[in-house]
Amino acid sequence: MARAAALSEIADPASGAAALPKQPLLTVDGVTLQYKTRDHLVTATYRVGFQVYPADRFVLLGPSGCGKSTLLKGVAGFMKPVEGTISLAGKLVDRPGPDRMMVFQEFDQLLPWKTVAQNVMFPMLTSGKYSRREAVERADAYIDKVNLTKFRDAFPHMLSGGMKQRVAIARAMAMEPAILLMDEPFAALDALTRRKMQEELLRLWDDIRFTVLFVTHSIEEAIIVGSRILVLSPHPGRVKAELNSHQFGHAEQEGAQFVELSRRIHDMLFAERIEDERALAELRHG
Amino acid sequence: MADVPTALLPPIRPEFETLQLDSGQIGAVIRPLSVWERITNITLVRRVFILVVLAGAWQGYASYLDNPLMFPTFSESMQALWDALAEGVLINRIVTSLRVLLIGYSLGIAIAAVFTTLAVSTRIGTDLLSTLTAMFNPLPAIALLPLALLWFGLGIPSLVFVIIHSVLWAVALNTHTGFLSVSETLRMVGQNYGLRGVNYVVRILIPAAFPSILSGLKIGWAFSWRTLIAAELVFGVSSRSGGLGWFIFEKRNQLETASVFAGLTTVIIIGLLVESVVFRTLETHTVRKWGMQR
Numbered sequence: 130m131a132r133a134a135a136l137s138e139i140a141d142p143a144s145g146a147a148a149l150p151k152q153p154l155l156t157v158d159g160v161t162l163q164y165k166t167r168d169h170l171v172t173a174t175y176r177v178g179f180q181v182y183p184a185d186r187f188v189l190l191g192p193s194g195c196g197k198s199t200l201l202k203g204v205a206g207f208m209k210p211v212e213g214t215i216s217l218a219g220k221l222v223d224r225p226g227p228d229r230m231m232v233f234q235e236f237d238q239l240l241p242w243k244t245v246a247q248n249v250m251f252p253m254l255t256s257g258k259y260s261r262r263e264a265v266e267r268a269d270a271y272i273d274k275v276n277l278t279k280f281r282d283a284f285p286h287m288l289s290g291g292m293k294q295r296v297a298i299a300r301a302m303a304m305e306p307a308i309l310l311m312d313e314p315f316a317a318l319d320a321l322t323r324r325k326m327q328e329e330l331l332r333l334w335d336d337i338r339f340t341v342l343f344v345t346h347s348i349e350e351a352i353i354v355g356s357r358i359l360v361l362s363p364h365p366g367r368v369k370a371e372l373n374s375h376q377f378g379h380a381e382q383e384g385a386q387f388v389e390l391s392r393r394i395h396d397m398l399f400a401e402r403i404e405d406e407r408a409l410a411e412l413r414h415g
Numbered sequence: 416m417a418d419v420p421t422a423l424l425p426p427i428r429p430e431f432e433t434l435q436l437d438s439g440q441i442g443a444v445i446r447p448l449s450v451w452e453r454i455t456n457i458t459l460v461r462r463v464f465i466l467v468v469l470a471g472a473w474q475g476y477a478s479y480l481d482n483p484l485m486f487p488t489f490s491e492s493m494q495a496l497w498d499a500l501a502e503g504v505l506i507n508r509i510v511t512s513l514r515v516l517l518i519g520y521s522l523g524i525a526i527a528a529v530f531t532t533l534a535v536s537t538r539i540g541t542d543l544l545s546t547l548t549a550m551f552n553p554l555p556a557i558a559l560l561p562l563a564l565l566w567f568g569l570g571i572p573s574l575v576f577v578i579i580h581s582v583l584w585a586v587a588l589n590t591h592t593g594f595l596s597v598s599e600t601l602r603m604v605g606q607n608y609g610l611r612g613v614n615y616v617v618r619i620l621i622p623a624a625f626p627s628i629l630s631g632l633k634i635g636w637a638f639s640w641r642t643l644i645a646a647e648l649v650f651g652v653s654s655r656s657g658g659l660g661w662f663i664f665e666k667r668n669q670l671e672t673a674s675v676f677a678g679l680t681t682v683i684i685i686g687l688l689v690e691s692v693v694f695r696t697l698e699t700h701t702v703r704k705w706g707m708q709r
Contacts, residue, residue: 205603205607207603207606225603225606225607225609226607226609227607227608227609229607230607231603231604231607233600233603233604235598235600237598237600237601238600238601238604240601240604240619240622240623241623241705241706241707242622242623242625242701242705242707251608252607252608255608255609255610255614255618256608256609284704284705284706285706286705286706286707287706
């Protein structure tokens with residue numbers, strides 16, 4: 130399998146050293162993000178930094194409230210950091226743009242007034258990156274890659290949730306963005322469909338080797354989908370650890386190492402709660 | 416577990432597995448609908464049926480009453496309608512009315528577009544639209560007619576003025592509400608593709624808010640149509656080339672009650688046609704096709 134070969138390449142320290150001098154594609158440096166609710170100013174992340182290299186499957190993992198989705202919105206350009214910088218291929222990110230295509234969790238991200246093919250072509254045409262003929266060809270190719278050729282002229286409301294997400298992924302990938310941003314894209318799917326989608330995403334990665342920044346709150350999904358995992362702690366989001374998970378896929382799910390890593394992350398995320406409880410207990414007794 | 420009385424435990428049943436699934440008893444799993452089911456599925460058929468029942472009731476009650484001056488029968492009214500159409504008077508009246516209506520309707524929509532653009536782009540624009548809508552929406556357009564006559568005199572401009580007033584607020588209010596209810600995801604999708612300004616409004620906001628915009632257009636149409644007829648009743652009096660309202664007024668003065676009914680029927684028929692042909696076609700090709708409306 131192509132991915133297994135690529136994995137061993139990265140895992141091998143000798144070739145790994147050769148890969149390192151590559152410039153990071155995305156650099157997030159000391160980023161603090163804040164947003165306003167009706168009567169609060171919430172600090173979502175505090176001085177978070179990480180680097181994503183080309184062809185990384187970089188996962189942001191953490192419990193709810195760790196600012197992982199906010200961080201993704203920051204990278205997408207929907208939010209400006211109050212502190213620190215986000216730069217993509219040396220260019221400062223200051224607004225949303227089609228070089229960072231986003232796949233959302235919600236099923237309503239497809240434009241309901243366009244067919245599957247038109248949806249996939251839409252960003253290619255509006256951004257002026259491709260001519261109409263190229264857009265049609267590329268749309269057909271990517272729709273085929275996500276196995277939806279039969280539905281190319283269907284409207285989004287005729288598709289199931291999993292199909293809609295596949296269209297959204299095809300739409301994002303057909304643009305060949307510098308980086309693909311995925312905000313819990315499989316969270317709203319049922320367990321069986323989710324697993325199928327994860328497999329399909331990994332297969333596509335084998336095929337095209339895109340760079341993806343993936344947000345999830347599932348430890349299992351992070352280990353399977355990701356090649357590198359950034360663990361965030363909540364309230365506000367801070368970097369807890371950065372781990373490698375490129376050696377694991379669905380096949381290794383029952384393996385001892387997989388279980389070991391998943392327990393390690395689990396402990397990391399729950400240590401916070403134990404500390405919180407201890408602090409709370411001290412507050413009560415002291 | 417040992418403490419639980421055995422009577423409270425569910426019995427343990429044997430497992431089984433069906434090797435051959437049989438659905439022979441149902442017959443065909445997919446069956447074509449019968450002719451009757453298919454005919455009653457057509458909206459037009461059901462609507463025409465209702466119309467026929469209403470016309471029958473009219474005919475029956477009017478024959479029983481037997482007073483053509485107060486309440487002519489359906490057949491008499493239709494005869495009058497046919498005569499007026501054949502004479503060409505009614506056609507003229509309809510054309511006059513529709514022309515004025517279209518001018519007012521399109522001007523009203525254009526002004527509504529300006530107001531909503533202001534309202535989505537600035538906060539003061541939002542306040543302006545909300546305040547003006549709250550002030551003028553409840554004000555019947557016909558109440559402005561005396562003022563319009565004073566300002567613009569007898570003629571088309573006065574009619575256009577009151578029609579604009581009746582269309583503008585309904586359309587502006589609905590479009591604005593529609594824009595506000597466009598989902599955050601779709602907004603972000605549009606921005607993600609680098610859409611900004613007019614491009615963003617035309618390619619994302621307008622189609623996404625189309626169900627609301629369409630209902631605004633429908634309400635605006637109904638308001639303007641009824642305002643027009645009412646206004647013509649008032650002021651066709653001194654105008655030679657009046658519209659449908661004037662036709663009704665004239666025939667009442669001549670005590671041709673069947674023709675009055677013919678005029679009213681024409682008003683209703685045009686209303687039905689616009690609603691069920693123009694707007695329905697627009698709906699089937701947009702919001703229904705997109706699954707935004709059933």
